[in-house]
Amino acid sequence: MNQPSPSIDSSQAMELARTAVAEKKLSESALENLKRWVTEPQYAPYQPALLKLIEDKDFQQLDTCFWEVIPFGTGGRRGLMSELGSATINERTIAESAHGLAAYSKTFSGQETGKAAIAHDSRINSSHFARIAASVLAGHGLTVYFFKTSRSTPELSFAVRECGCDVGAMITASHNPPSDNGFKAYWSTGGQVLPPHDQGIIDEVYQAAEIPLLDFDQAVEQGLIQFIDEDVASKYRSSVVSHSHSGNRDITGYFTPLHGVGEASVYQVLQQAGFAGIQKYEPQCAQDGNFPNVPDQLPNPERTEVYQPAIEQAKQTGGEIILASDPDADRMGVCVKNPAGEFIHLTGxxxxxxxxxxxxxxxxxxxxxxxxxxxxxxxxxxxxxxxxxxxxxxxxxxxxxxxxxxxxxxxxxxxxxxxxxxxxxxxxxxxxxxxxxxxxxxxxxxxxxxxxxxxxxxxxxxxxxxxxxxxHGFHLEGQVSKTCKGSSGNEQIKQLMKAFRSTPPAKMGNLNFTLVRDYQDLEIRSLPENTVTETFSKPKGNVLMLEARAEGSPLTVQLGVRPSGTEPKIKFYYFAQAEVTDPGLLDQTKHAAFSTIEDFKDALMAWIDQTLADT
The missing domain is CATH 3.40.120.10 (Alpha-D-Glucose-1,6-Bisphosphate, subunit A, domain 3)
Known part of the structure; x- marks a missing residue:
């Protein structure tokens, strides 16, 4: 990285940073993390750049880069890429992640050696970060089974099991924007790490000083890093195809990997299974972390917009179905043509x-x-x-x-x-x-x-x-979210969760809320009083589920509220349900449910905005 020439030393830098905190230009958490990077010897390569940023009083960027030690969330460590920072994905945080995984694994097993598998998707820097992770794991004495070419997340999970590994790592940020990347940690089961292992790894990450790091090419020559690619990938594809339950293959359409790795897994599985009528949507096939031909460069198959280019082609060629996988090909979305010739996006x-x-x-x-x-x-x-x-x-x-x-x-x-x-x-x-x-x-x-x-x-x-x-009754579900970035956004998310917990809404649109199930406090509370009526034992997590009834309607609705574990968002999930006593009334039931939910979503967002304005 470029080495700027600051004119201040570390003590002067920290004095400026403390002043910035007093002036509300820098968060307390950023100050704490910044102090480590400015003063501790393992961060010496980054210190000139940091001192220059502090000297230039670029506290907004510093807060973005240091407001947290990036945690292991729902899908591992994931976030904005930056050359430096405890809250971002960079060479140091990737190395620390691999170090934490290796150090904790060895402590847990009591062994100084072991095995690890590593894969990466097609994102910007994914290959580079994967080589760093492999070099660190090899430096810890683990034999690393390495996918040299970009692969899907399920292939990494398969490889952990197939190769008898103790741990694994996948370099990906799933469906996030091009600016992001991440590190998913896996245990010997092939599943992502769970409590208490995730906290054990983070503890090792935080304690990381000098990190053992072998030269990648030398580690390959010594057999400490071994390429597995097609040897393992072909077994994975055959395992998927073995779960076929039908010989019917007459369907036409398109598959798009959204510039990710899905062509090598999803599409190859479909071809191996005999779906000759499913073609690749070529404009989105090239592996490219900028996702150039995906609308808004947001490769999330939950977004209806990503299918639009393929839909236009399918309308011209007569395709009946469109499939899309996200960049690391662990999630799959579907659009299907209705009798009017329009493509309908199915929800997850x-x-x-x-x-x-x-x-x-x-x-x-x-x-x-x-x-x-x-x-x-x-x-x-x-x-x-x-x-x-x-x-x-x-x-x-x-x-x-x-x-x-x-x-x-x-x-x-x-x-x-x-x-x-x-x-x-x-x-x-x-x-x-x-x-x-x-x-x-x-x-x-x-x-x-x-x-x-x-x-x-x-x-x-x-x-x-x-x-x-x-x-089983008509079911209508969906999700809306509010993006809240950085340390200030994190405080907004906390404020909203607190408001939903302490003063939950009694009414939104045509819905009257009757109870809330609080998975953090393990309580069921009646509404509007918000008084405890029952307790339960599990699962425990920062999630709320509110139940409501629609006025003058048989519709029942649930609202789920939780902070995202992988993105700077608070998410709101709605579930509407109504019995259908007569097939002739299904369309009428659908229309009534859609109308009620649209009013509810408007009221929900208004409540959120008002709550934030009042705090």
Whole structure:
């Protein structure tokens, strides 16, 4: 990095920083983290640049870079890339992450050696960061199994298990903007690290001084870093394809990796399974961390905008379905053509319900399902899946906090041989025992199989959804969020969570709230009084679920509130449900639910803005 020439020393710099805190230009947490980087010897390469920033009084940038020690959230460590800073992704924080993972793993196992697997996606700096992580792990004495070419997150999870590793790491920021990157840490199960391991790793990260680091190429020559690429990737693809439940292949459409790595996993799986009618959407196939041909350069398959270019081509060529994976290809979204020729974007909840129904029906028909089998979902995933599972006479485990790592944990705890399907509303799906993280490939395989079967019956995925609504009631779910960046944004998120906890709204739009389930305080409180009526024991996390009824309507609504674990956002999940007593009333029920929810969303955002204005 460039070495500017500051004219102040560390003590003068810290005096300027303390003055900035007093003047509210720098947060207290940033001051604490900045002090370490300015004064401790392991950060010496960064100190000239830091002193110059302080001398120039660029406290806004300093606060952005230092307001926190970037935590292990729902999806590992993830954030803005910057050349320096404890709150950003850079060479030092990547090295510290790998060091923390290795040091804690060795302490936990009591062994000085071990094995690790590393993969990276196609983001800016991902390959570079992966080489740093591998060099650190090798420096700790671990044998590193390294994907030299960019790969998907589920392939990393598979490799951890296939290679018998103690730990693993994936360099990715999933669907975040081009400015971001991240580090996902994996345990020997192939799942992301869970408590208490995550805190143990962070403790080692914070204590990191000099970090052992081997030269990457020399470590390869010595056999401490071994390339695995196609040897492992081909086994992964075959494992996914082995979970096929149908021979129907007559479906046409497009798959887009959104400039990520999905072509090598999702698309290759579909081709290996025989879906010749699914073509690549070429303009979004080139691996490019800038995501140039994705609208707004935001490669999130939850966003309807990302499908628009492929939709235009599908309308010209007669495609029936469009699939998209996010940059690390662990999540998969679907658009399907309706009878009017328009493409409808299915939500993660809708896709999850369709896939759960598909695999349960297939396994029932095959006689491979028992009451001991189970389906898993998180507390912010649609209740429709629970209804489908109960009708199929299998167990439903649906009291999990947000994060696919909890689905993987439950899968192992309850017995992988009885695991049927796991899903979360943010387009995450998994089946089988081959890995322990969500996988766009298995979801794409089943979505195409189901679409092809329905096509043979003259139906679409939309028709099957309506069948499920008639069986289990109409379900309408969605999510809105508010972005709150940096230390000031973090305070806003805390203020909103406190307001929802201490003075929750009694009414929003046409909805009257009746109770709140508080997963942090483990209480159920009646509304509007907000008095405790019941307690429960788990799961414990910073999540609230409010229940409401619509005036003059059979519609019931739940509102979930939680801070994001991977982005600077507070998220709001809504779940509306109404029984459908007459098939002829389904459209009327849908219209009433949509109208109520639109009014509710407007009222919710107004309440949020007013709450922040009052604090």
């Amino acid at each position: 909840n809708q896709v999850g319900a369709l896939l759960a129904d598909y695999v349960l029906r297939k396994r029932q028909a095959a006689g491979t399902l028992s009451p001991e089998h189970f389906v898993v979902e998180t507390i912010v995933t649609t209740p429709l899946i629970a209804a489908i599972a109960r009708k199929a006479n299998v167990r439903i485990i649906n009291n999990l906090l947000v994060g696919f790592k909890y689905i993987a944990e439950t899968m192992d705890a309850e017995g992988p041989d009885k695991f049927v399907f796991g899903t979360e509303e943010s387009l995450g799906y998994l089946a089988g025992e081959y890995c322990r993280d969500k996988d766009a490939a298995i979801a794409a395989l089943w979505a195409c199989e189901l679409a092809a079967e329905l096509k043979a019956e003259g139906k679409t995925l939309l028709d099957r959804l309506d069948d499920l609504y008639l069986d």
